[in-house]
Every structure is written in structure tokens, then in C-alpha cells.
Amino acid sequence: MIVAEQKPFEEIKTKIANANKVLVVGCGTCVTVCFAGGEKEVGILASSLRMASKVDGKEKQIDEVTVQRQCEWEYLDTIKDKIGEYDLVLSLGCGIGVQAIAEHFPDARVAPGLNTAFLGLPLEQGVWAERCAACGNCILDLTGGICPIARCSKSLLNGPCGGSDEGKCEISGKDRTVDCAWDLIVKKLMARGELDKLLEIQPAKNWQTSRDGGPRRISREDLMLAKE
Amino acid sequence: MAEATNGYKSGSTLEKILRAGKFAATAELGPPKNADAEVIRKKAAQLKGIADGVNITDNQTAIVRMSSIAAATLSVQNGVEPIMQMTCRDRNRLAMQADMLGAYALGIRNLLCLSGDHQQFGNHPMAKNVYDMDSMTLIRMVKDLRDGNKFQGGEEIKGTNPRFFIGGAENPFADPFEFRPYRLAKKVQAGVDFIQTQLIYNVPKFREFMKRVVDLGLHEKVYILAGVGPIKTAGAAKYMRDQVPGMEVLDEYVQRMEGAGKGIEDKKEKAAAAREEGIKICVELIQQMRETPGVAGVHIMAIEWEEAVKPILERAGLLPRPVVE
Numbered sequence: 227m228i229v230a231e232q233k234p235f236e237e238i239k240t241k242i243a244n245a246n247k248v249l250v251v252g253c254g255t256c257v258t259v260c261f262a263g264g265e266k267e268v269g270i271l272a273s274s275l276r277m278a279s280k281v282d283g284k285e286k287q288i289d290e291v292t293v294q295r296q297c298e299w300e301y302l303d304t305i306k307d308k309i310g311e312y313d314l315v316l317s318l319g320c321g322i323g324v325q326a327i328a329e330h331f332p333d334a335r336v337a338p339g340l341n342t343a344f345l346g347l348p349l350e351q352g353v354w355a356e357r358c359a360a361c362g363n364c365i366l367d368l369t370g371g372i373c374p375i376a377r378c379s380k381s382l383l384n385g386p387c388g389g390s391d392e393g394k395c396e397i398s399g400k401d402r403t404v405d406c407a408w409d410l411i412v413k414k415l416m417a418r419g420e421l422d423k424l425l426e427i428q429p430a431k432n433w434q435t436s437r438d439g440g441p442r443r444i445s446r447e448d449l450m451l452a453k454e
Numbered sequence: 455m456a457e458a459t460n461g462y463k464s465g466s467t468l469e470k471i472l473r474a475g476k477f478a479a480t481a482e483l484g485p486p487k488n489a490d491a492e493v494i495r496k497k498a499a500q501l502k503g504i505a506d507g508v509n510i511t512d513n514q515t516a517i518v519r520m521s522s523i524a525a526a527t528l529s530v531q532n533g534v535e536p537i538m539q540m541t542c543r544d545r546n547r548l549a550m551q552a553d554m555l556g557a558y559a560l561g562i563r564n565l566l567c568l569s570g571d572h573q574q575f576g577n578h579p580m581a582k583n584v585y586d587m588d589s590m591t592l593i594r595m596v597k598d599l600r601d602g603n604k605f606q607g608g609e610e611i612k613g614t615n616p617r618f619f620i621g622g623a624e625n626p627f628a629d630p631f632e633f634r635p636y637r638l639a640k641k642v643q644a645g646v647d648f649i650q651t652q653l654i655y656n657v658p659k660f661r662e663f664m665k666r667v668v669d670l671g672l673h674e675k676v677y678i679l680a681g682v683g684p685i686k687t688a689g690a691a692k693y694m695r696d697q698v699p700g701m702e703v704l705d706e707y708v709q710r711m712e713g714a715g716k717g718i719e720d721k722k723e724k725a726a727a728a729r730e731e732g733i734k735i736c737v738e739l740i741q742q743m744r745e746t747p748g749v750a751g752v753h754i755m756a757i758e759w760e761e762a763v764k765p766i767l768e769r770a771g772l773l774p775r776p777v778v779e
């Protein structure tokens with residue numbers, strides 16, 4: 227899923243400073259699951275902002291709504307009648323949600339309330355970690371299901387580098403929280419007797435399928451509606 | 455079109471010395487954190503005729519320094535053969551190949567391919583990193599430019615192609631230990647000609663690594679230069695032991711460095727005693743490396759202490775250097 231984190235409260239306050247009527251829009255999908263922008267977080271943030279505006283002596287109207295998915299037009303349609311009433315929409319969706327609102331409602335002014343961080347998963351209660359960099363050409367079968375693009379700090383395809391230290395990446399520092407992806411890959415494949423996979427040199431990656439090839443788009447004829 | 459190199463891959467002095475079966479000795483010349491060519495001249499003067507080649511580091515530890523291509527060129531001009539380092543951190547394949555064409559045109563003949571330290575360590579942790587390639591695919595690219603006469607993208611090189619003696623690094627002390635010899639095998643397969651290792655302060659473990667390397671027959675396909683270096687202070691020994699990822703320093707060396715200068719009051723004399731001990735340890739390590747099967751030479755990393763290289767090699771009995779051709 228997409229993992230995001232709420233921006234610091236002070237930053238959010240600055241972003242809405244010039245607006246009197248603000249609609250805080252949550253999203254019921256990824257950011258609900260990572261406790262950043264679901265109905266509950268929207269409620270807490272909206273009331274904190276209301277309170278703060280009162281304290282600052284310029285009370286704002288701050289309303290709230292959460293749609294099931296901010297990144298699909300049909301769910302956004304559920305707020306189309308009210309969105310025009312606000313000078314600012316504060317989206318607690320991921321970066322895609324923010325843009326979907328901006329695209330679907332061209333007249334609306336939108337501000338992001340979250341920092342979209344990565345594609346990942348929850349490791350334990352309160353901890354999320356990155357797992358995929360959406361490189362557009364998945365090679366997980368070669369690496370024991372562990373992604374070297376997203377999880378090696380240098381995206382090496384023929385690791386590990388010389389900084390791998392007792393299972394940790396050289397960038398780890400003192401808290402040693404960053405695993406060396408290549409240590410994981412090598413140990414897993416060696417234990418499975420798949421050394422041959424590791425011995426094969428992975429050629430330089432073709433990054434055209436990644437962001438480097440320009441903004442990406444998928445078009446599928448089989449799913450497109452027939453043209454009238 | 456390949457230039458005539460009399461059967462040598464690159465014709466560099468380092469290549470000739472290794473091919474002749476002589477025990478090689480390389481050193482390091484760190485470019486300055488400024489634009490002063492004089493720094494290179496001074497360091498080169500200390501290493502001229504002493505080392506067979508000197509590594510010109512490429513923004514080492516991700517700290518901005520004079521570019522390795524410029525410093526290597528100055529080194530050539532000052533009569534010291536450079537081993538130009540190139541990392542994958544700061545350049546993509548276009549920039550790397552462009553620099554290789556330029557470096558060769560400027561007379562540089564040895565190229566050491568590295569992935570490079572992550573920028574987090576340096577003075578620009580906020581920078582975007584590149585890592586278009588890794589050290590393995592970089593080695594392959596340099597080999598293709600030389601032997602395949604083609605760019606990484608597949609286009610043929612018309613005219614002079616860059617013909618480098620290709621170096622790589624290996625850290626026998628990085629994890630996972632059991633995979634390191636195989637990773638070296640991959641670099642050999644990719645086309646590396648010589649390897650310089652991480653600093654060795656744990657000889658038994660290095661020998662275990664070398665035994666596996668020899669068992670795999672790799673020492674016959676690649677020249678392995680063992681990394682050694684003089685320690686300046688007991689603090690430096692401890693720092694390397696405790697703080698540097700992928701480095702191992704046996705306690706005995708830390709203790710020897712602490713013991714040197716014990717009882718000496720005068721600060722200067724105390725520091726000199728420690729430096730002397732550091733040089734002594736380095737000379738012993740070189741001796742142990744010469745006795746280790748599969749080792750073709752030593753790479754002396756006397757960082758910001760270039761003047762130590764001469765006494766070390768002298769005492770190790772490695773001076774004067776052999777003259778080739």
C-alpha cells in the first residue's frame with residue numbers, strides 16, 4: 227500500500243492560513259490503514275485546526291468529509307456539490323488523492339496535509355517499511371522475493387557492497403534499523419541452494435520502465451470502452 | 455579501433471609489473487577539497503618512483519574534492535601513474551563513459567570501478583544519488599569499451615577506444631563473509647583485471663578469504679592487491695575497529711598503538727612513537743601479505759600521510775621499484 231504521514235501541525239496551519247472555509251478530505255483506503263488520513267485522523271485534525279483558529283482569534287469554518295477512495299472520479303463525485311463552497315480543500319489523501327481532487331475539480335484550491343512516503347507495508351504496530359520502487363520491471367523471482375531496487379540504499383543489482391555489516395546497511399548508523407537487502411537476499415538464496423542465481427551477473431538495468439523514462443501510463447485496449 | 459599496446463590490455467606500468475610477476479605496490483593520493491593543483495604536485499613528488507600507481511579517489515566518503523579525472527591528469531603530468539577511481543554514486547552511464555573517453559585521451563590508463571560510499575556519510579547528505587549502475591556492471595562497461603569496442607548502449611566506437619587496465623575493490627571483511635569470494639568471482643567474470651582489498655587488520659580472516667579465492671582459482675585470473683595502511687594514532691585504530699562499517703581491526707593492533715608512546719611525556723614525541731608503531735605494523739602486514747598465497751601485491755592506504763609510503767616500502771624491502779620496459 228501507499229504509506230504516508232501527516233505533515234507537522236504548524237506546517238498545515240501555514241498552508242491553510244489564508245483560507246476562511248476549509249474542507250478537510252480524508253481517504254478510506256491506504257492512508258486509513260496507515261493511520262494518516264482516514265476518517266479518524268480527519269476528525270482529529272479538523273477539530274485541532276478549529277481550536278487553533280479560535281485561539282489565533284480568526285475563527286475558520288473547518289468541515290470534514292472522508293471519501294472511500296480519493297483517487298477515483300466516482301468516489302470524488304460524492305463531494306462535487308459541496309466542494310465549491312470552500313476556499314481551500316485540505317486533502318489527507320496521498321499525493322495521488324491530492325492531484326485527483328485538483329484534476330477533477332479544476333476550480334478548487336487544494337493543499338496536501340500528508341507527506342506521501344513510499345510503497346510499503348506495516349512491519350509491526352506503528353512501524354512501516356518501504357518495499358517497492360515501482361521500477362516497472364519486476365525481478366523479485368531472481369532475488370528471493372526481496373527487492374534490491376527499493377531496499378538496497380544504492381539499488382545495486384549485484385550486491386552486497388563493501389559496507390554491509392552484520393546484516394545491516396552501511397547507512398544504518400547507530401540505531402541499526404536499516405537491513406542490508408543484499409545480506410537478506412544472499413543468505414536466503416544460499417540457504418536454499420540457489421547460489422547459481424547469485425552468481426549470474428545482472429546486467430545494467432533498463433530504467434526506461436521506471437520514472438526515468440518519463441511519466442508512465444498504462445493503456446489496455448481490452449478494457450477500454452468501445453468508441454461510439 | 456584498438457590502439458597498438460604490444461599485447462597488453464592497457465599498457466599501464468601497473469599492468470606490466472603485474473604481468474611480469476613482480477610484487478606490486480600501489481598507494482593513494484587523495485585530491486584536495488579545493489582547486490589547488492599544487493597539493494597534487496606535492497603529494498605526487500612524495501610518491502614518484504615509489505609506488506607503481508596511485509589511486510586518485512573520487513569524492514571519497516561522499517565528500518566533494520577535486521575531480522578524480524583532473525587530479526589524475528595532474529598526476530600524469532607530474533610523473534606518477536594514476537589509478538583513477540570512479541564511483542556509481544555521482545554519475546550515470548552517459549557521464550561515466552564520457553569521462554572514460556576524456557580520461558583515456560588525457561593519458562590515464564588504470565581505472566578502478568566502485569559503487570561508492572552512500573552520500574549520507576559525506577558533506578552533502580541532501581544530494582540525490584545516481585546508482586544507474588553498480589560496480590559489477592561498471593566493470594563490464596569498461597571492458598566492453600576496451601574489448602568489445604562498443605558503448606554500453608550498444609553503439610560501436612568509431613576511432614580510438616578507451617583501453618583501461620580495469621580495477622575493482624573487494625572487502626573480505628564485509629558480510630556475508632561466505633559470499634565474498636563468489637562476489638569476487640562475479641567481478642572476474644565481468645572483466646576485472648586487478649582487485650584492491652579493504653584495509654586488512656585481521657590477517658587470519660583475510661587468509662581464510664584468500665584460501666577460498668585460491669580454491670576457486672581466482673588468483674590466476676585476477677591480480678589481488680592486499681590493502682594495508684599505517685595507523686597514525688590509537689584513536690584511529692579504535693575508530694576503524696568500532697565505527698567504520700565493514701572494517702575489522704584485531705585488538706592486538708589497538709593495544710600496540712595504545713602501548714606505543716606509553717610513559718613518554720612530551721606530546722610530540724608521544725605522537726611520533728605512535729606513528730612509528732603504525733609504520734612498523736604496516737611493514738609487518740606487508741610481510742604477511744607476501745607470504746599469503748594468491749596475493750600479487752599491496753595497496754598502501756596512507757590517507758593524508760603520503761610521506762609514510764616511502765619508509766614503509768623501504769623497510770619492507772620493496773624499493774627500488776622494478777623498472778618495466
Ligand code: SF4
Nearest residue numbers: 358359361364365373
Ligand atoms: S523489482 Fe521493481 S517492481 Fe519489483 S518490487 Fe522492486 S521496485 Fe517494485
Ligand code: SF4
Nearest residue numbers: 378386387395396406
Ligand atoms: S549495505 Fe547492503 S543495502 Fe546497504 S548499500 Fe550496501 S548492499 Fe545495499
